[in-house]
Each structure stands twice: as structure tokens, then as C-alpha cells.
Amino acid sequence: MRGWMMIAGPIALSASVLAAQETRVAPEDHVPPLATLGQMDWLIGQWVGTGIGGAPAMESWLPPSGGTMVGIFVQETAEGAIRFTEHLYLMEEEGTLVLRLKHFNADLTGWEEKDGMLTFRLIAVEDCAAYFHALTLKCRNPNFPGEGILAAVRMQSGGELVFRFDALGPDHPQRCPDAMTTSDMNECYAGVLARADERREAYLAKAIELNADRPELAKEIEASDAAFLAYRDAECGAVYEDWKEGTIRGVMGLTCSISMTDNRTLTIWSNWLTYMDSTPPVLPEPKTTP
CATH class of the missing domain: 1.20.1270.180 (Substrate Binding Domain Of Dnak; Chain:A; Domain 2)
Structure with missing residues (x-):
């Protein structure tokens, strides 16, 4: 389990392997494009859905602070306890964007080494979408950016996992928070x-x-x-x-x-x-x- 999540990065809704590729992979000599956090404002908010094994999952992104957007992902167990979390930094760096993350167990022990982390370099920014090397973040519907987001990650096998979130808010209530099975x-x-x-x-x-x-x-x-x-x-x-x-x-x-x-x-x-x-x-x- 840990192996594919280390590659996958942000985990969200139950994953499905799709024939059409959502992710992109950059060549070794790729130069990341110019980009700012202002192009990622659609990502800010609280996003909820169903994660691994049908258990609840949620992700939150704060507004930019000091050139960084901080995100937190929580994967629960079927019983409602924390299974693991991710701490995510979406950062402005050398005129472009880079996404870094670390995994933590429920007891806050880390998966990566003390100074280790996963790093995803930017390939392209488009309307309501950001394509990093082997990882994509985008609006599920660019015409309605507040409704939900999609995250896709490419696996070492070449396959792809796609995760979907709904927005949490007055118009998108979290359903069945007490349902455990x-x-x-x-x-x-x-x-x-x-x-x-x-x-x-x-x-x-x-x-x-x-x-x-x-x-x-x-x-x-x-x-x-x-x-x-x-x-x-x-x-x-x-x-x-x-x-x-x-x-x-x-x-x-x-x-x-x-x-x-x-x-x-x-x-x-x-x-x-x-x-x-x-x-x-x-x-x-x-x-x-x-």
C-alpha cells in the first residue's frame, strides 16, 4: 500500500485506472514554465469524498502565505479513525511552481526520512489546471471551479490513478459524517x-x-x-x-x-x-x- 501512495502524492477519492491519460511526464531537459500561486486560486477550499477502501477522505488548501499554499490531506479508516495524513506545500520557486509533500501515520510518525519529501516539478499551467511531472491537479469542471477538483497520478507501471473531490460548504454539504460502515x-x-x-x-x-x-x-x-x-x-x-x-x-x-x-x-x-x-x-x- 505504501509503495503506490509514495508515487501517487495527494490521495483523494477512490481511485480508478483510466484509459485516457490525465497526467503528463516531462523529459529530463524540460524547463518549468513561469507560474504563480495566483493561477491556483481555484484550489483553495475544503474538498471531501470517499477514499481508500470506501472510507472518508478530505483535503484542505489554505490561501497563499509567503509564496506557499499549504494543504492537508486526511484519509480515514472505515471506522472513522485517521489512517494517514499528507502535508503538502505548493510553492513559488525560481519563477515557477513546485509541489512537495510528506506522509504521516496516525501517530504522526513520518513515512519519508526526516528531511525527505516527494517533489513534483511543473510542466504546464492551463485554465483551472496544473500539470506537474506525473501528477495533475485540475477542476473537475472548469466552468464551475468551486464544485470539485480532480487529482491524477501516474504509477511506476505506467498506469494512472484518478481521484475526485467534491466541495465542502453551504451548497455542498458533507453527507453522512457519522456513517462508519x-x-x-x-x-x-x-x-x-x-x-x-x-x-x-x-x-x-x-x-x-x-x-x-x-x-x-x-x-x-x-x-x-x-x-x-x-x-x-x-x-x-x-x-x-x-x-x-x-x-x-x-x-x-x-x-x-x-x-x-x-x-x-x-x-x-x-x-x-x-x-x-x-x-x-x-x-x-x-x-x-x-
């Missing part, structure tokens, strides 16, 4: 989906009610929701199938359904429960289901 997580996330569906149904019912005098339109709105449910089942069923060999498959499938349901409720609200002028919406704007 896979069964607990599945049960809790199923409850979140039930709440998301309950709200979707309430917003849908209101939309149909407001268009009761236009029965054909009301029928189309209802039919569109039935089509959404069929699509959700197919899409999130595919996600479940993709993760079927991992204990996290239930949470991944449910997370997909929750996200799609929240987006569907927002669509109903935007299309049928708001007005073009300053008239207040019929129902409050729906937020992410906690």
Missing part, C-alpha cells in the same frame, strides 16, 4: 436520495398545478419527468456497473442519482416556477440535498 453509508445515501426525490416530486406537482388550465402542457411536463427517471436509472446504473467490484459501488450509484435529481429539481424550478420579471418564484430555489 459500507452498509451505513448505503443506507444514509439512500435516505438522501429519498429526500431529493421527495422535493423533486413536490416541485413537479406545483409545476403541474400551475399549468392545470393548459392540460397538454401539464401532460408534457409530467412526461418529461418520467423520461428523466428512466434516464437517471440508466445513467446511474452504468455508474454502479463501473464500480461493481468495489465496496463503494452503492454510494457511487446513489451519489449519481442524488446529483441528477437535484439538477432535475432545479430545472423544474427554473422552467416552471420562476418568472421573467421581478415576481418572486413560486417556490424557493432548490439547493443541494444534505
Whole structure:
């Protein structure tokens, strides 16, 4: 276990090996490009997800201080204890950026030698993305940088591990913090989906009610929701199938359904429960289901 994590660097969500490469590798004579921490402001914040073996994981990045952004990664056990942590420094150095990190056990004993660390040299900085040698940090969606980040690391074998985080905040609540086992997580996330569906149904019912005098339109709105449910089942069923060999498959499938349901409720609200002028919406704007 320790061997691949030493190569991997920042660890986040459960990893999957992808055919398309997210990482880049620089030749020995590569000259790192000019870059500053100001180009990395999208990384600042608290990021949460599911890590090794389906156990919770979290990572935080502070704003720059003295030419350095400090990050902390925490991997928990299935029982909620600390499994290991990482201390990360993203630094301005000689006009470019370099990422350095050290691993620590739960008792704060280090993995590396006292003065040892892992160092990743910069290859390129792009919109909402930074490519280091064998390591990538990027926004999951550059159009919505606050929603989540992706970290990818290249292994000695040539394969690649990709990790995904969601943002922790008022619009992205941490779900099921007290769930300690896979069964607990599945049960809790199923409850979140039930709440998301309950709200979707309430917003849908209101939309149909407001268009009761236009029965054909009301029928189309209802039919569109039935089509959404069929699509959700197919899409999130595919996600479940993709993760079927991992204990996290239930949470991944449910997370997909929750996200799609929240987006569907927002669509109903935007299309049928708001007005073009300053008239207040019929129902409050729906937020992410906690």
C-alpha cells in the first residue's frame, strides 16, 4: 500500500485506472514554465469524498502565505479513525511552481526520512489546471471551479490513478459524517436520495398545478419527468456497473442519482416556477440535498 501512495502524492477519492491519460511526464531537459500561486486560486477550499477502501477522505488548501499554499490531506479508516495524513506545500520557486509533500501515520510518525519529501516539478499551467511531472491537479469542471477538483497520478507501471473531490460548504454539504460502515453509508445515501426525490416530486406537482388550465402542457411536463427517471436509472446504473467490484459501488450509484435529481429539481424550478420579471418564484430555489 505504501509503495503506490509514495508515487501517487495527494490521495483523494477512490481511485480508478483510466484509459485516457490525465497526467503528463516531462523529459529530463524540460524547463518549468513561469507560474504563480495566483493561477491556483481555484484550489483553495475544503474538498471531501470517499477514499481508500470506501472510507472518508478530505483535503484542505489554505490561501497563499509567503509564496506557499499549504494543504492537508486526511484519509480515514472505515471506522472513522485517521489512517494517514499528507502535508503538502505548493510553492513559488525560481519563477515557477513546485509541489512537495510528506506522509504521516496516525501517530504522526513520518513515512519519508526526516528531511525527505516527494517533489513534483511543473510542466504546464492551463485554465483551472496544473500539470506537474506525473501528477495533475485540475477542476473537475472548469466552468464551475468551486464544485470539485480532480487529482491524477501516474504509477511506476505506467498506469494512472484518478481521484475526485467534491466541495465542502453551504451548497455542498458533507453527507453522512457519522456513517462508519459500507452498509451505513448505503443506507444514509439512500435516505438522501429519498429526500431529493421527495422535493423533486413536490416541485413537479406545483409545476403541474400551475399549468392545470393548459392540460397538454401539464401532460408534457409530467412526461418529461418520467423520461428523466428512466434516464437517471440508466445513467446511474452504468455508474454502479463501473464500480461493481468495489465496496463503494452503492454510494457511487446513489451519489449519481442524488446529483441528477437535484439538477432535475432545479430545472423544474427554473422552467416552471420562476418568472421573467421581478415576481418572486413560486417556490424557493432548490439547493443541494444534505
